Amino acid sequence: MIMAMKLFTYPQAPSPRRIHLFLAEKGMEIEQYIVDIRAGEQHGEGFAGKSRQHTVPLLELDDGTCLGESMAICRYLEEIQPDPPLLGRDARERAVVNELDHWLEINGLLAVMDGFRNAVPGLKDRALPGPRPVPQIPELAERGRRCYGYFMHDLDRLLAGREFLAGDYFSVADITALVIVDFASWGIKARIPIELQHLSDWHRRVSARPTIATCS
Numbered sequence: 414m415i416m417a418m419k420l421f422t423y424p425q426a427p428s429p430r431r432i433h434l435f436l437a438e439k440g441m442e443i444e445q446y447i448v449d450i451r452a453g454e455q456h457g458e459g460f461a462g463k464s465r466q467h468t469v470p471l472l473e474l475d476d477g478t479c480l481g482e483s484m485a486i487c488r489y490l491e492e493i494q495p496d497p498p499l500l501g502r503d504a505r506e507r508a509v510v511n512e513l514d515h516w517l518e519i520n521g522l523l524a525v526m527d528g529f530r531n532a533v534p535g536l537k538d539r540a541l542p543g544p545r546p547v548p549q550i551p552e553l554a555e556r557g558r559r560c561y562g563y564f565m566h567d568l569d570r571l572l573a574g575r576e577f578l579a580g581d582y583f584s585v586a587d588i589t590a591l592v593i594v595d596f597a598s599w600g601i602k603a604r605i606p607i608e609l610q611h612l613s614d615w616h617r618r619v620s621a622r623p624t625i626a627t628c629s
């Protein structure tokens with residue numbers, strides 16, 4: 414189904430990838446506009462006026478409303494196309510998925526972001542996304558790498574005896590976690606340790622989903 418909205422994106426970057434995978438699972442297509450964040454287009458006049466933080470993804474609705482946070486975009490898409498449900502099927506599941514996703518962002522995504530953005534020479538003074546310069550702090554890169562190690566162990570424990578993060582159903586939490594694990598493997602060269610069998614099995618299972626394999 415093609416929807417009349419505009420998705421501003423840079424598909425190679427982790428946060429936009431969350432939306433591309435979400436759309437693929439929903440079987441939805443949205444007109445896309447590439448914002449080349451490596452070339453600094455997020456700060457250009459056309460885009461910066463739409464985005465508070467100068468970041469992608471950004472979804473512009475027909476009435477001009479701009480949504481610049483990945484989870485807000487996912488919530489909107491789930492409302493307009495409930496099937497298949499990716500945010501949980503009832504009140505309890507929605508709360509569980511919301512809690513998981515928040516935990517993944519704070520403990521996983523932020524750790525990898527710190528490890529990556531505080532270490533890569535090309536991101537000097539761009540340690541945080543946004544309109545203002547933020548200097549890199551090497552100690553934060555080190556802390557991010559260490560915290561990501563803890564995170565992988567916690568994720569492995571959570572996945573013991575479960576097919577998916579929230580239990581027996583695939584949800585946006587699996588998308589967020591997959592994006593984090595794949596980002597870590599190239600961004601901070603942190604691979605899943607061999608002894609974390611539950612996490613390795615889940616990663617293989619989720620990566621093999623047809624929607625994900627064709628979208629990656």
Ligand SMILES: N[C@@H](CCC(=O)N[C@@H](CS)C(=O)NCC(=O)O)C(=O)O
Nearest residue numbers: 426427428450468469481482483542
């Ligand atoms: N809060 C946003 C954060 C998005 C974000 O950090 N996007 C990155 C790409 S993964 C970006 O646009 N960076 C631009 C920059 O570094 O200047 C969300 O979760 O959607």
